[in-house]
Amino acid sequence: MPTFSKNEVVIFEEESIALPAGYRAGGMHCGLKRKKLDLGYIVSDVPATVAGVYTTNIFQAAPLLVTQESIAKENMIQAILVNSGNANACTGEQGLIDAFEIQKEFANELGIKEHLVAVTSTGVIGELLPMDRLKAGIKQILHEEHEDEANFKQAILTTDTCIKQIAVQITIDGKIVSIGGAAKGSGMIHPNMATMLGFVTTDANIAHEDLLYALKEVTNQTFNMITVDGDTSTNDMVLLMANGIADNNQLTKEHPDWDLFMNGLKVVCESLAKKIAKDGEGATKLIEVQVGGAFSTNAARAVGKAIISSNLVKTAIYGTDPNWGRIVSAIGYSGVPIEPNTLKVSIGAFPVFENGLPCPIVEADVKKYLELETIKILVELNQGEYNATAWGCDLTYDYVKINASYRT
The missing domain is CATH 3.60.70.12 (L-amino peptidase D-ALA esterase/amidase)
Incomplete structure (x- = not known):
């Protein structure tokens, strides 16, 4: 044994x-x-x-x-x-x-x-x-x-x-x-x-x-x-x-x-x-959202869920578009009180939003990262010590095809 x-x-x-x-x-x-x-x-x-x-x-x-x-x-x-x-x-x-x-x-x-x-x-x-x-x-x-x-x-x-x-x-x-x-x-x-x-x-x-x-x-x-x-x-x-x-x-x-x-x-x-999550219908990428610095576990979970549930975020990642504005927008409607000037968002190793302002990026580098099969979005709220991780996938043309003919 x-x-x-x-x-x-x-x-x-x-x-x-x-x-x-x-x-x-x-x-x-x-x-x-x-x-x-x-x-x-x-x-x-x-x-x-x-x-x-x-x-x-x-x-x-x-x-x-x-x-x-x-x-x-x-x-x-x-x-x-x-x-x-x-x-x-x-x-x-x-x-x-x-x-x-x-x-x-x-x-x-x-x-x-x-x-x-x-x-x-x-x-x-x-x-x-x-x-x-x-x-x-x-x-x-x-x-x-x-x-x-x-x-x-x-x-x-x-x-x-x-x-x-x-x-x-x-x-x-x-x-x-x-x-x-x-x-x-x-x-x-x-x-x-x-x-x-x-x-x-x-x-x-x-x-x-x-x-x-x-x-x-x-x-x-x-x-x-x-x-x-x-x-x-x-x-x-x-x-x-x-x-x-x-x-x-x-x-x-x-x-x-x-x-x-x-x-x-x-x-x-x-x-x-x-x-x-990775096997989502028509999916090509697994999205992992790591949220840190929240004032409660529930707050961290809510922010993570808001991001992975956003169709705009999901389609941007499918299209390898580093549109960080969609991520920030999802955080903003998560229902969690957020202080924009303390928020930091990164796509992989690339900071894209910090202290209420966009970060300078080389867009071609971020697009290349978004071609990977697993994409990480890192969110630091800087409001506490709690964290959570959420998972989702990109949203593709094939998702529509699969579900438009599911019964046939």
Whole structure:
């Protein structure tokens, strides 16, 4: 068994949800999409403590309602069933009936209680699930040929161009603890959850209340700090399962290794969030906005979100146009009281605005920097000691093409 230094977080870029002990995953094509995999699962060998965060959209899809109701019974689940190609959102009473039905079908296949199955869907809004295809798929999905973690990561995708995965390992109480994650998301991405599904597994032993605290805290620093297009979906969900198989002493906020666990969880969620932002529909660049010197964390986050949400900033970066005025304008309407004469803005290593005035720049040098795949915008407010980082992407012609023909 490998050993790590006490405070080390070891990253595995090619691993994800099956690295933690006691989990398996798979996926298959059941006919919701034309050819691609569209039905996936995660199963734990034992019931796992679970925490979830969900979209703030008032039109929460049927599977979210079913999953939240189920989790509330014991704060535990043992399996997750995911379909892509159909969101089962805005489908009324029948949508709820269908979500409960597929939950029951999968629970029967596993031989576990129905409420131990979380269900989630992603895809086109307003269409009923093709239940005959789903039921047939559920009957087959646990077959050996479908059990492959790679299949799961493919089955959850919609307009994504790549899978999103990562895993880490840490040492807690002398035990190797693993945390793995997989996600989907490319469009309808905005702070406070968007068209993204995130699945995180760990073999850590941790109580529900502390697990939920950890997920909410880390989500506010990661998934809630990304945007692609300003749209918040009906189906967003992040679920974190902890099955305790690592057999560490139960983690709480008072445990001496609590900060290490939080750091490991943040590494996983931040990596997934950045991959979602980078894979924005039609995107060519990842934009990272670092805000420092704020009078509160919320103020720093608000400024960062305002910048990455600005279509004018996003299009300027796509066009490699060092138009710092768009950045300053976004800061000005962020809702945060700003002192213009103390503000400093840089694009990469190039200061562009300071003390209320533009900085002299060699425009060709900044344009060359903006040709890179990752662009950093640095904002120093000089009003305090708090900071935050936000992530987004450029806005391209292809974004319009993808979404103009999404249903066809």
